[in-house]
Amino acid sequence: MRSRDTGGGEARRIWSRTLTSRGRENLTAYAFLAPFLIIFAVFLVYPVVYSLYLALHQVPSDSFDVFGGLQFVGLRNFAKLFTDVKFWWSVLMTLYYAALIIPSGIAVSLALALLLNNRLRGVAIYRSAFFMPYVLDMLVIGIVWTLIYSPHIGILVRLFESVGITAFSEKGFLGMSSIAMPSVVFANVLKGAGFGMILYLSAIQNIPRSLYEAAEIDGATSWRRFTAITLPLVKPITFFMVVIGTIGALNAFVEVYAMTSGGPSVDVGGRALGATWVTGYYVFDAFYNQWRLGYASAMSYVLLALTMIVTVVNRRFLGEKD
Amino acid sequence: MEQTATLHDRELNAGYRMKRSAGMAAVYAALVVGVALMIVPFWWMISTSLKSPLEILAFPPTWIPTGHFAERADGTWEEVYIVSQDETAGTVDVRSLDGDLERTVAASAVVDRIRFRFRNYAEAWSQAPFARYYFNTILITVFVVMGVLVTSSLAAYAFARMKFWGRDNIFLIFLSMMMVPQPVYLVPSYIILVKLGWIDTYQALIIPWFAHIFSIFLLRQHFKTIPNDLYDAAIIDGCSRFAFLWRVILPLSKAVLVAVVIFTIVGTWNSFLWPLVMTNTPEVRPLQVGLARFSQEQGTSHELMMAAAAFSVAPLIVAYFFAQKQIIQSMATSGLKG
Numbered sequence: 299m300r301s302r303d304t305g306g307g308e309a310r311r312i313w314s315r316t317l318t319s320r321g322r323e324n325l326t327a328y329a330f331l332a333p334f335l336i337i338f339a340v341f342l343v344y345p346v347v348y349s350l351y352l353a354l355h356q357v358p359s360d361s362f363d364v365f366g367g368l369q370f371v372g373l374r375n376f377a378k379l380f381t382d383v384k385f386w387w388s389v390l391m392t393l394y395y396a397a398l399i400i401p402s403g404i405a406v407s408l409a410l411a412l413l414l415n416n417r418l419r420g421v422a423i424y425r426s427a428f429f430m431p432y433v434l435d436m437l438v439i440g441i442v443w444t445l446i447y448s449p450h451i452g453i454l455v456r457l458f459e460s461v462g463i464t465a466f467s468e469k470g471f472l473g474m475s476s477i478a479m480p481s482v483v484f485a486n487v488l489k490g491a492g493f494g495m496i497l498y499l500s501a502i503q504n505i506p507r508s509l510y511e512a513a514e515i516d517g518a519t520s521w522r523r524f525t526a527i528t529l530p531l532v533k534p535i536t537f538f539m540v541v542i543g544t545i546g547a548l549n550a551f552v553e554v555y556a557m558t559s560g561g562p563s564v565d566v567g568g569r570a571l572g573a574t575w576v577t578g579y580y581v582f583d584a585f586y587n588q589w590r591l592g593y594a595s596a597m598s599y600v601l602l603a604l605t606m607i608v609t610v611v612n613r614r615f616l617g618e619k620d
Numbered sequence: 621m622e623q624t625a626t627l628h629d630r631e632l633n634a635g636y637r638m639k640r641s642a643g644m645a646a647v648y649a650a651l652v653v654g655v656a657l658m659i660v661p662f663w664w665m666i667s668t669s670l671k672s673p674l675e676i677l678a679f680p681p682t683w684i685p686t687g688h689f690a691e692r693a694d695g696t697w698e699e700v701y702i703v704s705q706d707e708t709a710g711t712v713d714v715r716s717l718d719g720d721l722e723r724t725v726a727a728s729a730v731v732d733r734i735r736f737r738f739r740n741y742a743e744a745w746s747q748a749p750f751a752r753y754y755f756n757t758i759l760i761t762v763f764v765v766m767g768v769l770v771t772s773s774l775a776a777y778a779f780a781r782m783k784f785w786g787r788d789n790i791f792l793i794f795l796s797m798m799m800v801p802q803p804v805y806l807v808p809s810y811i812i813l814v815k816l817g818w819i820d821t822y823q824a825l826i827i828p829w830f831a832h833i834f835s836i837f838l839l840r841q842h843f844k845t846i847p848n849d850l851y852d853a854a855i856i857d858g859c860s861r862f863a864f865l866w867r868v869i870l871p872l873s874k875a876v877l878v879a880v881v882i883f884t885i886v887g888t889w890n891s892f893l894w895p896l897v898m899t900n901t902p903e904v905r906p907l908q909v910g911l912a913r914f915s916q917e918q919g920t921s922h923e924l925m926m927a928a929a930a931f932s933v934a935p936l937i938v939a940y941f942f943a944q945k946q947i948i949q950s951m952a953t954s955g956l957k958g
Binding site: 323327328342345349418429431432434436438442451496551555602 | 644647650651657658679772774775783784785787790800801808810827828831836889911912926933944951952
């Protein structure tokens with residue numbers, strides 16, 4: 299394909315004679331697009347369509363034949379999903395995760411940016427230190443925090459013990475249903491804060507100095523200057539942080555996989571559910587551990603629908619532009 | 621608060637200066653706490669990876685790996701652990717780390733010394749095919765980077781500088797595909813790869829990642845800024861479209877290409893869910909999945925686990941150390957894809 303538009307010679311002459319210049323431009327453009335477009339179609343578009351097909355089918359429990367064994371079940375997977383307590387619980391946990399991580403992520407990022415916005419010695423060093431965990435992967439961060447949070451030998455448990463707090467000693471932070479999710483979120487906020495910090499920092503540095511000077515002459519306190527000038531002017535970044543935070547929550551998987559595997563168990567009306575059982579993890583579990591392909595697909599489609607709703611809502615309420 | 625510090629330097633009076641320096645002290649204190657919070661997990665990882673299994677249980681915990689040493693009869697020192705202590709007699713029962721030989725020595729003959737057990741690394745490395753995992757991750761990363769560069773620059777060029785049927789609609793579809801949550805791809809992609817016979821192959825971990833929409837987006841933005849005159853001049857000289865892209869556009873886009881390379885490397889190195897699902901055997905398994913398996917099998921050997929975690933992230937940390945500015949810029953842009 300490429301040889302046709304790069305190579306001169308015979309082929310080129312024939313092709314210029316038989317095509318209009320517009321048609322030729324079309325063909326050349328598609329030749330340029332082809333390598334990407336083929337992979338895009340096979341691995342990004344087709345799976346999304348195919349997933350809907352799968353959602354309407356199920357693999358019989360006695361069959362591991364993914365091809366011939368599919369049974370058409372109509373909307374039964376979706377019907378099951380809507381009565382599945384575990385699924386609705388996972389949606390609730392995803393929302394809980396989002397409700398924890400978005401505000402705390404924004405607060406920490408903004409605080410770091412404000413700190414770095416001072417005339418400091420070695421700003422670059424602080425910036426590098428804060429940003430580094432963002433580059434590393436969630437799995438290793440999760441494994442390290444699992445050790446830090448662990449009962450008996452975990453350093454955090456011991457720090458609390460040294461000031462006389464033994465509430466965490468027995469089960470560790472990830473073993474207690476009430477604080478497992480906040481603990482996962484805490485590790486994740488520390489990992490991701492450097493990214494938000496960079497965005498906020500560049501936004502803050504773009505705010506004209508004269509605004510602050512005028513406000514100071516009018517006698518505005520520093521808190522007032524922060525709420526009346528800084529916050530409104532970094533709103534686009536805040537909006538962006540809300541959007542990626544939401545998408546991150548709907549995609550949350552590795553942090554849960556590495557730290558809690560969806561647990562620890564929490565008793566809700568006589569049912570044992572997982573305190574960090576987010577939807578992203580449930581899809582993985584239904585597919586990988588339970589081999590319920592149709593059901594997992596149906597669930598991922600509801601996740602897709604939720605993503606679309608959230609995106610539209612975000613656009614509508616938080617800002618008109620990106 | 622921070623603004624007070626930078627404003628009105630010319631009007632500094634004594635009171636203001638005092639307020640300012642108090643403010644700055646608070647800023648530095650907050651920064652130190654922040655840096656500590658960021659660094660402590662890594663410190664703890666490295667420190668634990670260099671401890672002996674017994675030292676991990678020690679109370680109070682040691683921040684720097686430390687061992688107890690006792691003098692042997694021949695005057696050499698060996699590392700021991702303390703079995704029991706007799707306060708009144710002033711003696712301790714110690715046992716050497718490698719053997720069962722227990723003996724009683726004077727408390728003053730046992731000293732604590734900082735020592736790093738590097739052999740944990742060798743042990744962790746030998747307990748799973750980590751060399752293979754490393755090789756796999758590097759191979760996969762190299763090919764994904766090359767593939768992304770080829771497909772993205774070609775496609776970005778078409779979007780930026782050519783008119784063709786359906787251009788704007790296709791681009792819109794691209795952008796909306798970036799919103800689809802990862803779990804949606806899981807099941808259908810798995811079945812597609814089974815049908816292609818690609819499970820447990822390198823291509824399963826490489827080729828699907830060639831389609832990187834954000835790279836196209838970024839390159840397209842940049843290509844658009846290159847003046848048209850260059851193209852007109854090149855065409856008059858008999859330059860083809862492809863030659864123009866190769867000889868003129870790409871050399872002018874080095875900074876953006878570097879950014880694409882950086883976030884592709886980081887993304888590929890850290891990808892986890894996809895290779896976890898698409899591989900069953902160690903032959904093609906990348907480092908992150910190998911690490912997860914190791915952690916499941918390893919269970920309680922924290923020092924080995926942390927050693928494995930440390931050598932898994934080491935390449936990225938070293939790279940970060942040398943190219944932080946570039947990496948921060950690239951990663952910050954790549955996050956802007958939402």
